[in-house]
Amino acid sequence: MAKSAAPRKNTTILDVASAAGVSKSTVSLVLKGSPLIKEETAAKVREVAAHIGYVYNRRAAEMRNQSSNVIGVVINDLMNPFFAEVLVGIERKLVEAGFITLMAHTNESVELQTKLMHSMREHSAAGIILCPALGTPATLVKEVQAWGLPLVVMVRSLGKGSYDYAGSDNALGTFMATNHLLEKGHRCIGFLGGQSGAVFNDRLEGYRAAMKKHRLKANPDLLCNALPTRQGGYDALQRLLDVEPRATAAVCYNDITAFGALAALGERGIAVGRDFAIMGFDGLLDTAHSNPPLSTVDIRPGALGEAAASLMLERLSRPDTARLRYLATPKLLLRASA
Amino acid sequence: MAKSAAPRKNTTILDVASAAGVSKSTVSLVLKGSPLIKEETAAKVREVAAHIGYVYNRRAAEMRNQSSNVIGVVINDLMNPFFAEVLVGIERKLVEAGFITLMAHTNESVELQTKLMHSMREHSAAGIILCPALGTPATLVKEVQAWGLPLVVMVRSLGKGSYDYAGSDNALGTFMATNHLLEKGHRCIGFLGGQSGAVFNDRLEGYRAAMKKHRLKANPDLLCNALPTRQGGYDALQRLLDVEPRATAAVCYNDITAFGALAALGERGIAVGRDFAIMGFDGLLDTAHSNPPLSTVDIRPGALGEAAASLMLERLSRPDTARLRYLATPKLLLRASA
DNA sequence: CTGAAAGCGCTTACAG
DNA sequence: CTGAAAGCGCTTACAG
Numbered sequence: 001m002a003k004s005a006a007p008r009k010n011t012t013i014l015d016v017a018s019a020a021g022v023s024k025s026t027v028s029l030v031l032k033g034s035p036l037i038k039e040e041t042a043a044k045v046r047e048v049a050a051h052i053g054y055v056y057n058r059r060a061a062e063m064r065n066q067s068s069n070v071i072g073v074v075i076n077d078l079m080n081p082f083f084a085e086v087l088v089g090i091e092r093k094l095v096e097a098g099f100i101t102l103m104a105h106t107n108e109s110v111e112l113q114t115k116l117m118h119s120m121r122e123h124s125a126a127g128i129i130l131c132p133a134l135g136t137p138a139t140l141v142k143e144v145q146a147w148g149l150p151l152v153v154m155v156r157s158l159g160k161g162s163y164d165y166a167g168s169d170n171a172l173g174t175f176m177a178t179n180h181l182l183e184k185g186h187r188c189i190g191f192l193g194g195q196s197g198a199v200f201n202d203r204l205e206g207y208r209a210a211m212k213k214h215r216l217k218a219n220p221d222l223l224c225n226a227l228p229t230r231q232g233g234y235d236a237l238q239r240l241l242d243v244e245p246r247a248t249a250a251v252c253y254n255d256i257t258a259f260g261a262l263a264a265l266g267e268r269g270i271a272v273g274r275d276f277a278i279m280g281f282d283g284l285l286d287t288a289h290s291n292p293p294l295s296t297v298d299i300r301p302g303a304l305g306e307a308a309a310s311l312m313l314e315r316l317s318r319p320d321t322a323r324l325r326y327l328a329t330p331k332l333l334l335r336a337s338a
Numbered sequence: 339m340a341k342s343a344a345p346r347k348n349t350t351i352l353d354v355a356s357a358a359g360v361s362k363s364t365v366s367l368v369l370k371g372s373p374l375i376k377e378e379t380a381a382k383v384r385e386v387a388a389h390i391g392y393v394y395n396r397r398a399a400e401m402r403n404q405s406s407n408v409i410g411v412v413i414n415d416l417m418n419p420f421f422a423e424v425l426v427g428i429e430r431k432l433v434e435a436g437f438i439t440l441m442a443h444t445n446e447s448v449e450l451q452t453k454l455m456h457s458m459r460e461h462s463a464a465g466i467i468l469c470p471a472l473g474t475p476a477t478l479v480k481e482v483q484a485w486g487l488p489l490v491v492m493v494r495s496l497g498k499g500s501y502d503y504a505g506s507d508n509a510l511g512t513f514m515a516t517n518h519l520l521e522k523g524h525r526c527i528g529f530l531g532g533q534s535g536a537v538f539n540d541r542l543e544g545y546r547a548a549m550k551k552h553r554l555k556a557n558p559d560l561l562c563n564a565l566p567t568r569q570g571g572y573d574a575l576q577r578l579l580d581v582e583p584r585a586t587a588a589v590c591y592n593d594i595t596a597f598g599a600l601a602a603l604g605e606r607g608i609a610v611g612r613d614f615a616i617m618g619f620d621g622l623l624d625t626a627h628s629n630p631p632l633s634t635v636d637i638r639p640g641a642l643g644e645a646a647a648s649l650m651l652e653r654l655s656r657p658d659t660a661r662l663r664y665l666a667t668p669k670l671l672l673r674a675s676a
Numbered sequence: 677c678t679g680a681a682a683g684c685g686c687t688t689a690c691a692g
Numbered sequence: 693c694t695g696a697a698a699g700c701g702c703t704t705a706c707a708g
Contacts, residue, residue: 012684012686013686022693023695024694024695025688025694025695028686031686032687037693041693055485057460057462057685057686058686059397059400059401059461059462059685060684060687060700061687062700063397063398063401063685063686063700064685065687065688066700070440073441079419079422079623081417085417087416088417091441091442092445100440100457101440102408103411103440104433104438105430119438122394124396147393230626259627259628260627267674285417285568286597289568289569289572289601291601291603291629292604293601350702361679363679363703363704364678366704375677379677395700395702397702398700399702399703401684401685401702402683402684402701403704678708679706682705683702684701684702685700687699688699690695690696692693
């Protein structure tokens with residue numbers, strides 16, 4: 001806890017009042033633009049306030065009002081550009097609406113996540129937008145709801161309960177990606193990266209559905225689990241190439257996994273796009289300039305973040321309406337890699 | 339401004355007091371672990387507090403104390419993984435120290451930056467860690483200092499004034515990168531990406547110094563300015579290849595610029611590492627798995643963020659000591675690209 | 677350990 | 693428009 005080193009007392013509404021020769025109540029009314037005060041007086045007050053360096057103490061006001069315009073945002077993995085893009089979308093939308101972001105990073109630690117959410121609660125966050133760490137128990141939803149705090153869950157769903165949610169249609173996305181490869185004639189298609197969890201299951205499901213639609217059975221050896229990171233994609237691709245008959249293409253769990261796969265293929269001298277096809281998932285801005293540019297399933301991460309923020313804003317203004325749900329519709333973005 | 343939809347009154351220290359059969363003062367003392375209260379009573383109070391769902395109201399406490407444990411962090415470009423890594427470093431360090439992060443993204447808009455910093459001030463941030471948007475006037479330093487708010491400037495310096503600063507030795511970094519290429523026999527070396535600004539000038543300076551040390555004059559045509567983005571690196575590399583005599587290597591303004599250059603080279607079928615050498619700058623985690631893996635100047639972005647946070651913590655605990663300065667020492671990280 | 681009191685900086689009626 | 697008052701939830705002496 002740091003004490004501010006303020007040598008002088010803070011200037012308050014009272015200082016403004018005496019400097020402007022009006023009452024404290026008048027100043028307060030001016031600050032919130034009340035029509036009760038005539039413009040002439042208001043202008044004077046504002047001028048004096050600026051002149052003596054008055055700073056509105058939002059905390060004091062919010063404490064009195066029992067209100068808050070800070071929103072907690074809890075992110076599991078900011079090293080993945082996907083979440084960076086999502087966060088930027090959230091923050092932009094919140095600022096536009098006059099809110100400010102209390103941000104915390106869990107790095108996939110459920111324990112840290114618990115601590116951070118409690119901290120946000122103590123800091124009077126008006127609501128929490130959460131992308132849960134891997135392994136988060138579904139009971140967290142009810143717990144936070146019991147706090148009386150609006151909660152928006154993002155990207156990873158959290159059980160069957162009822163809550164506001166912003167995510168993407170994962171099964172449809174990988175279905176489209178896999179289908180694209182199948183239509184280009186690939187038959188032996190790997191699935192790279194990712195590990196158990198709702199998102200993984202849905203994406204794998206879409207891959208399987210596409211194979212099935214083409215009356216192909218998916219060889220389980222072609223399923224190469226790995227961390228959803230560049231390193232994971234790199235490793236998984238190596239394993240995939242050891243499988244016989246050899247795959248000619250792969251659908252990746254996400255874009256960074258795909259980037260890792262591109263690195264592995266490059267290292268082996270395999271020409272991506274010609275000798276091997278790679279599909280990513282997410283639609284990172286970076287995919288336009290990877291080597292080669294990555295074909296991917298675009299779920300517009302920035303828009304997803306904005307949607308999550310919008311759900312929160314909506315919930316704050318209408319606490320008791322039905323739960324909201326945003327599901328990004330995937331779009332194929334075709335580049336050189338497939 | 340959102341009103342919390344709290345149907346019931348908040349439970350306060352007073353509720354805990356009456357439920358535990360002690361006084362309000364006692365509860366307050368227990369909550370801050372005062373030794374004045376005997377352990378038996380303290381345990382009882384804590385138990386009762388948990389049982390009735392009491393939540394410490396940190397705002398009220400901080401208002402009374404004239405203190406704050408929230409730190410504002412203002413980032414210019416979160417789409418660049420460099421800043422994402424820096425932010426993660428900052429946040430981790432702050433949380434460790436019991437602080438929480440008020441985060442805002444300027445997207446290089448000076449105007450938005452001004453608005454956001456004022457907002458943080460109104461929210462009683464205890465200090466601000468700022469990576470200034472391009473074009474930020476150096477006068478901002480004095481302005482914030484006049485607010486009485488500790489300020490740590492990051493990555494981009496802000497004039498000759500006196501302020502706490504965390505950055506890297508940019509001239510040394512590009513000197514090392516260029517020197518490495520020269521020692522491998524390259525003579526015609528481009529400098530890709532970046533635009534005027536303190537960081538750019540220093541990095542260019544290091545490149546020139548290395549050329550000079552080898553008694554080479556830098557052909558101005560080899561200097562290809564561009565946005566410090568993947569797209570910028572992609573574009574700059576194209577321009578570089580039009581210059582005669584043709585360059586055989588390039589030092590890039592930063593890693594993402596280098597990634598763009600890799601994409602452009604890949605598209606042209608030029609084998610990076612064999613036919614053309616690329617050096618990046620930053621040391622992003624991603625460089626280990628680009629295609630090909632990128633040789634770069636590592637300034638350890640995460641550690642830089644932690645350092646910035648440490649400077650802030652130090653400043654908060656000792657407001658009047660001499661200004662602090664952290665300058666990351668660059669280290670060459672050699673991979674396949676050069 | 678208790679209990680009454682003052683104060684952090686604001687907002688909100690309310691009587692004038 | 694004013695002025696006195698109460699209250700948001702805490703902390704900090706202080707007398708007992």
